[in-house]
Amino acid sequence: MSNKTKLPVGQEAIEEFGWMYAHRFLLLRRATQFFFLAIFLLGPWFGIWWFKGNLSGSMTFNFLPLNDPFITVQSFAALHWPETTALIGAVIVGVIYALIGGRVYCSWVCPINPVTDGAHWIHEKLGMQKGWQPKHNTRYWILAMVVAVSAATGTIAWEFVNPISMLHRGLIFGMGFAWAFVVAVFLFDIFVSRRGWCGHLCPVGTFYGLLGTKSVVRISAVKRSECDDCMDCFAVCPEMHVISPALRGKDEDTALILSPDCTNCGRCIDVCAMDVFKFTHRFDDTPAPGRVQRTRTQPATGASKAA
Amino acid sequence: MSAHIRNTSSMDRRRFLQDSARGLTGCAVAGMGLAYFISDARALPAQALRPPGALSEPDFLAACIRCGLCVRDCPYDTLVLAELGEDGAATGTPYFTARDIPCEMCEDIPCVAACPTGALDKDLTNIDDADMGVAVLIDEETCLNALGLRCDVCYRVCPVIDEAITLERSHNERSGHHAIFMPTVHADKCTGCGKCEKSCVLPNEAAIKVLPRRIARADAADHYKLGWEDRNPLVDDLIDLPDRLPGPGTDNLVAPGGYLPATEGIPEASMDGGFNPGLKLPGTGGSN
Numbered sequence: 001m002s003n004k005t006k007l008p009v010g011q012e013a014i015e016e017f018g019w020m021y022a023h024r025f026l027l028l029r030r031a032t033q034f035f036f037l038a039i040f041l042l043g044p045w046f047g048i049w050w051f052k053g054n055l056s057g058s059m060t061f062n063f064l065p066l067n068d069p070f071i072t073v074q075s076f077a078a079l080h081w082p083e084t085t086a087l088i089g090a091v092i093v094g095v096i097y098a099l100i101g102g103r104v105y106c107s108w109v110c111p112i113n114p115v116t117d118g119a120h121w122i123h124e125k126l127g128m129q130k131g132w133q134p135k136h137n138t139r140y141w142i143l144a145m146v147v148a149v150s151a152a153t154g155t156i157a158w159e160f161v162n163p164i165s166m167l168h169r170g171l172i173f174g175m176g177f178a179w180a181f182v183v184a185v186f187l188f189d190i191f192v193s194r195r196g197w198c199g200h201l202c203p204v205g206t207f208y209g210l211l212g213t214k215s216v217v218r219i220s221a222v223k224r225s226e227c228d229d230c231m232d233c234f235a236v237c238p239e240m241h242v243i244s245p246a247l248r249g250k251d252e253d254t255a256l257i258l259s260p261d262c263t264n265c266g267r268c269i270d271v272c273a274m275d276v277f278k279f280t281h282r283f284d285d286t287p288a289p290g291r292v293q294r295t296r297t298q299p300a301t302g303a304s305k306a307a
Numbered sequence: 308m309s310a311h312i313r314n315t316s317s318m319d320r321r322r323f324l325q326d327s328a329r330g331l332t333g334c335a336v337a338g339m340g341l342a343y344f345i346s347d348a349r350a351l352p353a354q355a356l357r358p359p360g361a362l363s364e365p366d367f368l369a370a371c372i373r374c375g376l377c378v379r380d381c382p383y384d385t386l387v388l389a390e391l392g393e394d395g396a397a398t399g400t401p402y403f404t405a406r407d408i409p410c411e412m413c414e415d416i417p418c419v420a421a422c423p424t425g426a427l428d429k430d431l432t433n434i435d436d437a438d439m440g441v442a443v444l445i446d447e448e449t450c451l452n453a454l455g456l457r458c459d460v461c462y463r464v465c466p467v468i469d470e471a472i473t474l475e476r477s478h479n480e481r482s483g484h485h486a487i488f489m490p491t492v493h494a495d496k497c498t499g500c501g502k503c504e505k506s507c508v509l510p511n512e513a514a515i516k517v518l519p520r521r522i523a524r525a526d527a528a529d530h531y532k533l534g535w536e537d538r539n540p541l542v543d544d545l546i547d548l549p550d551r552l553p554g555p556g557t558d559n560l561v562a563p564g565g566y567l568p569a570t571e572g573i574p575e576a577s578m579d580g581g582f583n584p585g586l587k588l589p590g591t592g593g594s595n
Contacts, residue, residue, distance in 0.1 A: 052376055053375055054375060057372045078370075080424075082370065082423070083422070086425075137326070141333065145334035145335075149338050149341050152342060154368070155368040157341060161344065174387070178392075180391075
């Protein structure tokens with residue numbers, strides 16, 4: 001680690017590029033998250049019915065059906081074969097996320113993401129311990145459990161408790177006490193488990209992650225030789241284990257972040273003062289030499305702009 | 308060295324088994340919790356009516372994705388999505404409360420057309436075939452018509468007037484010389500739209516309410532024959548009972564139909580058609 005590890009996350013990038021540029025993907029994500037909520041509020045608030053429904057299923061311009069493929073899978077498990085409209089909608093959504101990265105849903109669309117990001121911010125401010133960190137395969141167990149319960153009860157099981165649809169549908173159609181589920185996730189992430197819900201448990205994210213296993217859009221640590229070990233990308237990444245293989249890879253290892261857990265949120269690009277990361281595609285084979293071996297206390301000379 | 312390798316692999320196996328057991332038990336506990344919550348949450352209260360064409364409740368919860376498109380396309384704002392903890396139906400599923408806004412029974416059934424999954428069955432093409440529930444005159448003590456007045460509102464507003472609700476006339480025993488026009492629901496015609504419940508003039512609760520068919524209707528008693536119905540004879544040509552008619556050639560001319568008033572006593576055995584037992588008890592003065 002370098003002597004800059006103790007600086008606030010993203011501090012050098014802010015000094016280097018300015019606050020806006022060092023938060024550009026965060027701001028973009030907040031904008032798209034707001035967008036995918038606001039378009040459904042145009043109808044009830046302003047009487048503009050271009051977009052109807054919610055994230056579970058929607059109809060755009062009375063023409064384009066979009067449906068949650070995870071809900072469709074649960075419906076199959078519950079032995080209901082949906083009508084063609086829903087199947088088309090699910091295939092469209094499935095193909096899109098399979099191409100752009102399954103967990104793009106998590107970081108760019110899901111309304112729970114700002115909630116857990118907020119929880120993480122508070123978690124850091126309070127200087128909390130990371131708390132319970134479930135094993136990496138826990139999320140797959142939970143995904144299997146949800147499909148099994150769907151089959152056993154003959155219902156779309158996760159929709160009885162899913163905080164994502166509770167929040168999104170609640171804001172559009174009326175909430176009731178569904179906010180309690182959202183608050184529970186918020187408090188869970190602060191006090192029980194750092195990045196616990198989105199990063200370890202949520203079966204929706206797990207499903208979309210599997211969907212995007214071979215996604216085309218990927219982030220690459222293409223200039224990893226420039227890395228000055230400030231650790232900001234690890235600090236800001238909601239799935240920090242995805243970075244190491246790419247960033248710390250040797251010359252012959254790919255610089256692409258290929259883990260399906262990566263949400264393509266772009267925060268690593270935001271906070272990196274050395275401009276190591278960039279969005280690219282999975283077939284990008286730009287040569288990315290690994291870093292020169294160096295000691296812990298001595299950053300590579302000339303590699304750090306802030307030096 | 309082989310011992311060391313075997314030791315490592317056994318440790319790996321041990322860890323794998325431990326992790327698997329941990330995952331399985333954790334998910335079994337969480338899954339049971341979820342399943343219990345679902346079984347609790349899917350109980351549909353009697354006052355929450357599903358939209359027209361809705362599948363039976365278990366099938367509905369396998370199909371409805373809670374997107375609210377039926378709600379959006381309902382022109383009368385009848386349908387709403389259930390809110391957690393406030394409405395009884397499973398959270399986010401569409402329903403309506405007849406006393407608030409009943410179903411107006413649109414001819415083109417836009418809610419069914421909007422449903423992307425088939426939770427509302429596209430096979431429903433004639434809204435008169437809808438089966439959202441059955442109206443029941445649930446309080447015959449306060450219903451104005453039942454008291455002998457002529458309110459008739461539920462009957463008048465019924466979209467299937469004179470078929471789903473008729474007024475059955477009977478004598479008013481209280482006044483002695485008036486009639487009671489009792490609103491009577493015919494469940495095979497009633498769609499459960501709830502317009503009768505909505506328009507019932509009584510304050511607060513209505514005297515006529517739409518209930519789910521599962522609550523409103525008893526199963527027909529198959530072991531009873533309703534002999535007055537066409538094609539439903541009491542006895543299906545199995546045995547030919549003798550006709551007992553008065554007149555010559557029958558076995559009882561004295562007492563037509565076999566009935567004899569007690570005051571007249573038993574007719575003499577010598578009389579035509581009189582009672583002549585084949586076995587006589589000793590000491591009863593038989594002619595043998």
